[in-house]
Amino acid sequence: GAGVSQTPSNKVTEKGKYVELRCDPISGHTALYWYRQSLGQGPEFLIYFQGTGAADDSGLPNDRFFAVRPEGSVSTLKIQRTERGDSAVYLCASSLRAGDLTGELFFGEGSRLTVL
Amino acid sequence: TQLLEQSPQFLSIQEGENLTVYCNSSSVFSSLQWYRQEPGEGPVLLVTVVTGGEVKKLKRLTFQFGDARKDSSLHITAAQPGDTGLYLCAGYSSNTGKLIFGQGTTLQVKP
Numbered sequence: 001g002a003g004v005s006q007t008p009s010n011k012v013t014e015k016g017k018y019v020e021l022r023c024d025p026i027s028g029h030t031a032l033y034w035y036r037q038s039l040g041q042g043p044e045f046l047i048y049f050q051g052t053g054a055a056d057d058s059g060l061p062n063d064r065f066f067a068v069r070p071e072g073s074v075s076t077l078k079i080q081r082t083e084r085g086d087s088a089v090y091l092c093a094s095s096l097r098a099g100d101l102t103g104e105l106f107f108g109e110g111s112r113l114t115v116l
Numbered sequence: 117t118q119l120l121e122q123s124p125q126f127l128s129i130q131e132g133e134n135l136t137v138y139c140n141s142s143s144v145f146s147s148l149q150w151y152r153q154e155p156g157e158g159p160v161l162l163v164t165v166v167t168g169g170e171v172k173k174l175k176r177l178t179f180q181f182g183d184a185r186k187d188s189s190l191h192i193t194a195a196q197p198g199d200t201g202l203y204l205c206a207g208y209s210s211n212t213g214k215l216i217f218g219q220g221t222t223l224q225v226k227p
Contacts, residue, residue: 004158033215042122042204042217043159056214091158101146101208102166105215107158 002026004108006092012114013082021077021111025094032075033105034067035091043091049075050098082115089113118143118209120218128224129195137190137221139205146210148181148188153202153220195225 005024013019025032030051035043045059051072060066064082069075079086089112093105123138139148147166151159163172165181165188172179176199178191188205205218 035217040202040220040222042220045214045216048214056212058212059214093158099213101210101213102164104149104161104164105151105159107160109156109158 004092004094004106006090006108006111008111009109010112010114012116014116015082015084017082017115019079019082019113021079021090021092021113023075023077023092023094023108025073025075025092026106027073029094029096029106030072031095031098031103032069033093033095034075034077035093036088037091037110038088046077048098055098079113082113084115087113087115118145118207118216120205120207120216122203122205122218122221124221125219126222126224128226131196131225131227132194133225135192135195135223137203137205137223139188139190139218141186141207143207143209144185145207146185147208148185149206149208149215150179150188150190151204151206151217153204159202159204192223195223197225197227199223200225 033048034046037043047057049069064080066078089110091110093107095103149164150162153159163179168183168185170181176193203221
């Protein structure tokens with residue numbers, strides 16, 4: 001389809017393991033966002049990219065979290081040494097261009113991470 | 117840190133009733149957006165308001181942006197079960213360019 005694609009849709013892992021979550025944005029969208037969402041709550045900002053560079057990573061909780069977007073398209077959110085508190089739905093969104101302060105974000109369906 | 121506070125956090129009403137959801141901040145935002153999210157899906161944009169005092173209508177939904185661009189409201193007239201979902205306000209920060217979300221309002225409309 002033409003929407004934002006996130007994989008995996010569900011990931012169950014054990015405490016201490018490494019996890020990668022992938023986001024494939026809408027073709028041609030230069031801005032890409034990562035959010036984390038707990039049940040019934042609003043999305044919590046993690047990081048956003050303009051092209052290949054991270055424009056704002058102030059929402060990353062600590063240095064166990066890292067995200068890349070090497071070619072300005074697909075992005076990967078990497079979580080090292082996972083903890084139970086990392087369990088959440090991780091949402092990815094893209095928009096046509098960063099800096100457009102009225103731009104619509106198009107979201108994927110999210111990756112549900114469960115850390116046992 | 118810019119924050120958006122929504123109220124109420126949870127609302128359960130009967131079909132046909134009217135309701136208002138509020139979104140407040142101490143900070144000025146360049147624009148305010150409202151999204152709706154259903155279980156298992158990502159949020160979907162309903163509206164963007166840009167000008168202080170702006171009012172936009174989308175069928176039974178009315179959105180207002182405060183004069184000072186610090187607050188917004190969403191009013192639903194004659195709510196229907198299909199309106200059930202999580203309603204989220206979000207603001208763009210002009211100095212960072214990131215979109216910040218409120219904590220959401222869960223609306224349940226009973227038939």
